[in-house]
Amino acid sequence: MMDRNEISQTSRSDNLMWGQPITAIQLDSSKIDAWFDEFIDTETLCTEEFEFSKCKTSNGVDKNYTIDYRVPMDIVYDEFSLFINDLGPKMQMSSAFEVPWINVYEKNGFQDAHDHQGTRNADFSWCYIHKAGDSHIVFKNRNATNSDNCLKEYFDAYEAHMDFVPELTGKGTLYIFPSAVLHAVSPNKSDSPRITISGNVRVLPQEGGRPAESPLTAE
Numbered sequence: 001m002m003d004r005n006e007i008s009q010t011s012r013s014d015n016l017m018w019g020q021p022i023t024a025i026q027l028d029s030s031k032i033d034a035w036f037d038e039f040i041d042t043e044t045l046c047t048e049e050f051e052f053s054k055c056k057t058s059n060g061v062d063k064n065y066t067i068d069y070r071v072p073m074d075i076v077y078d079e080f081s082l083f084i085n086d087l088g089p090k091m092q093m094s095s096a097f098e099v100p101w102i103n104v105y106e107k108n109g110f111q112d113a114h115d116h117q118g119t120r121n122a123d124f125s126w127c128y129i130h131k132a133g134d135s136h137i138v139f140k141n142r143n144a145t146n147s148d149n150c151l152k153e154y155f156d157a158y159e160a161h162m163d164f165v166p167e168l169t170g171k172g173t174l175y176i177f178p179s180a181v182l183h184a185v186s187p188n189k190s191d192s193p194r195i196t197i198s199g200n201v202r203v204l205p206q207e208g209g210r211p212a213e214s215p216l217t218a219e
């Protein structure tokens with residue numbers, strides 16, 4: 001007879017959502033608020049739009065690469081280091097942060113399901129909620145079937161099998177998640193805009209292992 005312990009998940013994997021370390025953290029927003037108010041003008045910075053979405057972004061805008069993002073990035077870096085330590089690193093790791101970008105969702109603004117792996121093969125991504133509006137992120141299990149989704153009518157364990165909205169959704173929330181995880185942003189029902197700061201990270205062993213020929217740089 002099989003020992004029950006042999007087939008149990010570890011406590012760590014019990015905490016993962018669909019096997020993915022999707023994490024939400026409530027931060028003190030005061031430093032980022034002050035930085036944003038002093039240095040960011042979304043009218044002139046966020047001038048592009050994502051396809052199949054209704055959202056203004058600074059992603060890909062030349063001016064974005066003139067922004068000094070050190071204030072939010074220092075805060076995110078500290079949280080990211082804790083996140084990485086919780087994953088149980090098997091060696092000393094370093095992380096390469098991509099230049100972040102800012103999204104603005106006016107009333108009814110939303111974003112279609114997408115992931116962040118991109119051409120630079122990012123490993124992890126982050127999204128900080130500067131202003132929440134009446135809107136939230138929705139993480140999506142790309143492996144969920146319609147049958148799985150129907151089972152949520154019967155079982156609590158299936159409640160978040162297809163869509164997962166973390167409890168933390170307000171101003172000051174930082175999400176950290178694997179870049180390959182699909183996610184969307186629900187339509188903003190508020191007259192107040194939703195504003196987010198997002199970025200990608202690639203992790204590398206400090207010595208040997210994965211090659212670093214393609215460091216993340218602003219383009």
Ligand SMILES: [Fe+2]
Pocket residue numbers: 114115116183198
């Ligand atoms: Fe995203």
